[in-house]
Amino acid sequence: MDSTAPSPSVLVIGSGISGLACARALHDGGATVRVVDRGRVVGGRLATKRLDDRPVDIGARYFTVPEGPEFSDGPGFSDPVADWLDRGLVRPWTDTFESLTVGAPSERKSGPVRYAAPAGLRSLATNLAESLRTDGVPVEQDSEIEAVPESGVVAGIRYDTIVLAMPDPQAARMLEPASPVAEELFGAERWQPTLSVVLAWPERRWPADLHGAFVNGSPVVAFIADDGDRRGDGAPVLVVHTTAEFARAHLEHPETGIDAVIDEVNGLLGIRERPSSTYAHRWTFSNPAEQHSEPFLLRGRIAVCGDAWGAHSAVSTAWASGDALGRALTA
Known part of the structure; x- marks a missing residue:
């Protein structure tokens, strides 16, 4: 210049x-x-x-x-x-995530290092x-x-x-x-919405080696992150990102989607108890x-x-x- x-x-x-x-x-x-x-x-x-x-x-x-x-x-x-x-x-954070398919055994897949x-x-x-x-x-x-x-x-x-x-x-x-x-x-x-749903339990209710998981075939859940594992403090907290289709149905009132997310996550991870606290946030334009x-x-x-x-x-x-x-x- x-x-x-x-x-x-x-x-x-x-x-x-x-x-x-x-x-x-x-x-x-x-x-x-x-x-x-x-x-x-x-x-x-x-x-x-x-x-x-x-x-x-x-x-x-x-x-x-x-x-x-x-x-x-x-x-x-x-x-x-x-x-x-x-x-x-x-x-x-990790280079390994689970790949969960509804009604099928989980697979473990490696990729680039993810940072948190x-x-x-x-x-x-x-x-x-x-x-x-x-x-x-x-x-x-x-x-x-x-x-x-x-x-x-x-x-x-x-x-x-x-x-x-x-x-x-x-x-x-x-x-x-x-x-x-x-x-x-x-x-x-041409932009995809999502709901980010936080689910917290008194203690961890899922496998210790689960870092995060991509979910296939679910009408509700697209990705699950173990936030305690991600952040390094071990807190029993999951953050769930929903599918775009599910988010569109609940954008006006995100809290109305929480129960369906809990049911889907509990079924995928074999959790029997409901979380002790929840929170939902909408992203109207999550990603293109x-x-x-x-x-x-x-x-x-x-x-x-x-x-x-x-x-x-x-x-x-x-x-x-x-x-x-x-x-x-x-x-």
């Missing part, structure tokens, strides 16, 4: 991992950047809920680390992960946000912005670029009706049903990034998309 030219000013809307990665790349590249989010805390779908006096991951299940950078010649997701490992913010966070995955977003704030970048929560015009003027301030770091349907709702950007985004029908081929979208003053932009929906993809966009804006 020409050092005699004024640094670009960028507004990043969304303080999930994609927005925070974008803000970090923008700041490191010399841009003036501000991050805002309507939520009370950072993290987006890196969501952690405190239940029964302990944090429980109710958003992303885990993350993996791809080999090398996902896009072009960027630093790669392994760089922040290495820092988090040094700080004790993340831990290798002892304090919950939202702690990683908190770390990124604190680092930005230390460097003088505003990261503002409880900040509602309802519309983003093509002019780049928001609340009387003109920005060179406005970044929408969020699922496509949420980004589209913020754009002008005739916005050409909205036409390139996936509609709500398909992916954009590009790492981000940039049209005029409007940009969009997130986990839908890349090879597959993942925490690493969300980070790489935001990082690639931030570097592109300051190149």
Whole structure:
């Protein structure tokens, strides 16, 4: 970037991992950047809920680390992960999950190492946000912005670029009706919902070597995570992610789906007792049903990034998309 030219000013809307990665790349590249989010805390779908006096991951299940950078010649997701490992913010969790099929014996399948966070995955977003704030970048929560015009003027301030770091349907709702950007985004029908249902027992009621399980053939359950095993404190807590079809039927009142989830999980894992406490959280746009081929979208003053932009929906993809966009804006 020409050092005699004024640094670009960028507004990043969304303080999930994609927005925070974008803000970090923008700041490191010399841009003036501000991050805002309507939520009370950072993290987006890196969501952690405190239940029964302990944090429980109710958003992303885990993350993996791809080999090398996902896009072009960027630093790669392994760089922040290495820092988090040094700080004790993340831990290798497991490379083995069960594959449970209704009415059939279970199978054990190995894959890449899945990482988890002892304090919950939202702690990683908190770390990124604190680092930005230390460097003088505003990261503002409880900040509602309802519309983003093509002019780049928001609340009387003109920005060179406005970044929408969020699922496509949420980004589209913020754009002008005739916005050409909205036409390139996936509609709500191309995103999958899920319910994250937390089930806690007084003590563990399932096999000690169960880390997590993909579930096949169930109309209710898609994935089960042992949250105590995942976080390393041994708490007898399961987090269940439902199928998209089941979630659609219970999005308005997520709590109405809890009993069916309990029955399905108890049947799959051979548990006889009902949990002592439960909680359900809805994710209307949990993950995209398909992916954009590009790492981000940039049209005029409007940009969009997130986990839908890349090879597959993942925490690493969300980070790489935001990082690639931030570097592109300051190149």
